[in-house]
Amino acid sequence: SLAIEASELTKDYGNGRGCRGVTIQVKEGEAFGFLGPNGAGKSTFVKMLVGLIRPTGGSAALFGERVGTIEAKRLIGYLPELYRYQEWLTGEEVVRLHARLCGVKPPEAQRIIPRLLEEVGIGARGRDRVKHYSKGMQQRLGLACALVNDPKIVFLDEPSSALDPLGRSDVRQILQRLKAQGKTLFLNSHLLEDVEILCDRVALLNNGHVLHTGTVSDVLQEK
Numbered sequence: 001s002l003a004i005e006a007s008e009l010t011k012d013y014g015n016g017r018g019c020r021g022v023t024i025q026v027k028e029g030e031a032f033g034f035l036g037p038n039g040a041g042k043s044t045f046v047k048m049l050v051g052l053i054r055p056t057g058g059s060a061a062l063f064g065e066r067v068g069t070i071e072a073k074r075l076i077g078y079l080p081e082l083y084r085y086q087e088w089l090t091g092e093e094v095v096r097l098h099a100r101l102c103g104v105k106p107p108e109a110q111r112i113i114p115r116l117l118e119e120v121g122i123g124a125r126g127r128d129r130v131k132h133y134s135k136g137m138q139q140r141l142g143l144a145c146a147l148v149n150d151p152k153i154v155f156l157d158e159p160s161s162a163l164d165p166l167g168r169s170d171v172r173q174i175l176q177r178l179k180a181q182g183k184t185l186f187l188n189s190h191l192l193e194d195v196e197i198l199c200d201r202v203a204l205l206n207n208g209h210v211l212h213t214g215t216v217s218d219v220l221q222e223k
């Protein structure tokens with residue numbers, strides 16, 4: 001089955017804003033980019049897919065499981081935009097807390113946390129408090145949290161827009177590795193450079209509508 005199948009998915013905030021009839025299909029293992037300016041509706045769409053907000057119209061499923069169900073939530077990792085951590089905790093503690101919230105058993109969490117921190121490049125800083133982390137390190141920590149349940153599909157909301165160029169390229173490298181491991185990626189961004197290397201296909205979003213869907217070069221030519 002498809003990793004993501006959204007059909008006329010709609011969120012009407014009651015003020016003419018939100019997402020209007022978004023239809024997309026993403027295959028397993030694909031990296032899909034949602035490209036659009038601030039306010040286009042990218043976060044709204046992802047929040048519907050991860051089950052944080054309820055659609056007001058249309059439908060969507062992840063690997064055949066209706067969004068918002070426990071079955072769908074088990075399949076996903078989510079890196080929200082500008083996630084704030086309890087900054088007095090250490091990186092390890094943040095991931096452990098997140099593992100708890102995701103229902104990962106403590107012995108299993110204990111086993112995987114060092115590997116996860118290593119994988120996102122902060123293995124040596126796991127015992128430092130988050131308040132001493134740079135923005136880039138915080139995003140890596142967010143990625144470690146998003147991966148704690150070994151998700152099949154990872155949603156990333158503007159993962160690098162708050163980062164400097166070095167931080168951006170680090171995050172991109174991690175995402176490339178996740179893609180190589182076969183994870184399905186869904187990436188929101190207003191930056192073309194974020195999606196053009198990583199993403200197999202993109203949808204251009206404006207004002208809650210999809211304008212075009214295709215490869216990055218298809219979509220740029222159609223503009």
Ligand code: ADP
Pocket residue numbers: 013015017018036037038039040041042043044045
């Ligand atoms: P993006 O992620 O592309 O920046 P959002 O999905 O955050 O866009 O927002 C899309 C539009 O919906 C924006 O115009 C935003 O102001 C509006 N919006 C977002 N959340 C709410 C809300 N809770 N109530 C009303 N309007 C909202």
Ligand code: ADP
Pocket residue numbers: 052078079080081082083084
């Ligand atoms: P509240 O309703 O208590 O304010 P929210 O649902 O808005 O809580 O979540 C608070 C913060 O945690 C938000 O930034 C949200 O994006 C983030 N968040 C919520 N659920 C998850 C999750 N499953 N994984 C990662 N971050 C999450």
